[in-house]
Amino acid sequence: MSTNPPSQALPSLLGTKPEEVAAVVTSLGEPAFRAKQIVEWTFKKRATGIEAMSSLSKPLRQALAEKFVTRSMTLSNVAGSEDTTRKILLKLHDGRYVETVLIPASPALYSERSDRLTLCVSSQVGCAYDCKFCASGLAGFTRNLTAGEIVEQIVQAEAYAADRVDNLVFMGMGEPLANFSNLVKAIEILNAEWGIGIGARHMTVSTSGLAPQIKKLADVPLQIRLAISLHGASDEVRSQIMPVNKKHNIAELFEALQYWRTKHKQRITLEYILIEGVNDMLEQARLLAKRARSIDARVNLIPYNTVEGLPWVRPSEAQCIAFRDTLAAGGVTATLRLEKGHDIAAACGQLRLKQETEEGIIESPIPEKRITIGAGAA
Numbered sequence: 001m002s003t004n005p006p007s008q009a010l011p012s013l014l015g016t017k018p019e020e021v022a023a024v025v026t027s028l029g030e031p032a033f034r035a036k037q038i039v040e041w042t043f044k045k046r047a048t049g050i051e052a053m054s055s056l057s058k059p060l061r062q063a064l065a066e067k068f069v070t071r072s073m074t075l076s077n078v079a080g081s082e083d084t085t086r087k088i089l090l091k092l093h094d095g096r097y098v099e100t101v102l103i104p105a106s107p108a109l110y111s112e113r114s115d116r117l118t119l120c121v122s123s124q125v126g127c128a129y130d131c132k133f134c135a136s137g138l139a140g141f142t143r144n145l146t147a148g149e150i151v152e153q154i155v156q157a158e159a160y161a162a163d164r165v166d167n168l169v170f171m172g173m174g175e176p177l178a179n180f181s182n183l184v185k186a187i188e189i190l191n192a193e194w195g196i197g198i199g200a201r202h203m204t205v206s207t208s209g210l211a212p213q214i215k216k217l218a219d220v221p222l223q224i225r226l227a228i229s230l231h232g233a234s235d236e237v238r239s240q241i242m243p244v245n246k247k248h249n250i251a252e253l254f255e256a257l258q259y260w261r262t263k264h265k266q267r268i269t270l271e272y273i274l275i276e277g278v279n280d281m282l283e284q285a286r287l288l289a290k291r292a293r294s295i296d297a298r299v300n301l302i303p304y305n306t307v308e309g310l311p312w313v314r315p316s317e318a319q320c321i322a323f324r325d326t327l328a329a330g331g332v333t334a335t336l337r338l339e340k341g342h343d344i345a346a347a348c349g350q351l352r353l354k355q356e357t358e359e360g361i362i363e364s365p366i367p368e369k370r371i372t373i374g375a376g377a378a
């Protein structure tokens, strides 16, 4: 299934706004309406090559082809099935890989209505934040994705599925708020009528808790949703599995979330992976309930997805249910999905690790991710 993506690093039209296209068109001595046609070919007609833009003159197409590409990645592999999740492995122009995950209809999680087709997109190659349970950061950070590469994941997934994606979650590989300007540009293009046209309320940005960037994102005038990877209700537990907590602790994070709430009407989601013996104690549930109530957040409980090479295990169903019930008794709306295969993140990052290790791009990451708390931690 794999073919080589274009090797040049020209900017992609999928990451270019109409005013930027207009500036190029004008510099080429062409009338301004050509920019509108190029934008239509790019986003509405989904032209896969500049030569296909048949309403433009040949010389203009040639000049454009020296400045832009329409695609910068190729579909390399797909794993999974239509009724659960399908992980799409995409090869980037520099030979690196990212994953984007198609998730079929399921009861509403990140938006009010049922999510017909959700796509979980990546924002970086690798991740620098080193959360102890996560596959995305296992081989460290390589680079940010461009706005065009973020947008193209949706375009590639829609072409593959022959369907429209109507809900987006930034929960793939990488920390979206560490790639702030590309993220915001991509969201603007994804939201725009002239662009992909996905409503802001159907986009959720998930972050490990970069408090200053949460405030900065709050000031962007789009009603996108926010999910926080909390995974520990006390600083002690959270810092052991999420080193970012040592930089921005829970108090600082929640102060930023209060600021977010002054600018956004939609409720914040607190993501909480349940890992046996690490963060699944019921006193954590009671503290989590208190924290969630303080910002009127809902909680999404995710039984841990096993990552090859990592020692963590998911708790028993009974423990997951007891955790959820403790939250409910504390007055907090909590979602818990016990069936496998429907998880949004679905341990995203593992396909890419396997591919890049096999190709010798990265060394097999032998995780030094063991911590010593509780019974489940080896």
Ligand SMILES: C[S@@+](CC[C@H](N)C(=O)[O-])C[C@H]1O[C@@H](n2cnc3c(N)ncnc32)[C@H](O)[C@@H]1O
Pocket: 133, 134, 135, 136, 170, 171, 172, 173, 174, 175, 176, 206, 207, 208, 227, 228, 229, 231, 271, 273, 302, 303, 304, 305, 306, 307, 345, 346, 347, 348
């Ligand atoms: C991969 S992260 C990407 C977005 C952002 N960096 C963050 O941490 O929120 C998306 C979500 O997947 C979760 N996750 C990572 N590894 C997981 C695993 N093995 N099982 C379940 N969820 C996992 C993260 O904690 C986070 O809530």
Ligand code: SF4
Pocket: 127, 128, 129, 130, 131, 134, 135, 136, 137, 172, 173, 174, 175, 208, 229
């Ligand atoms: S959970 Fe998010 S921030 Fe943490 S390592 Fe994974 S991708 Fe990075």
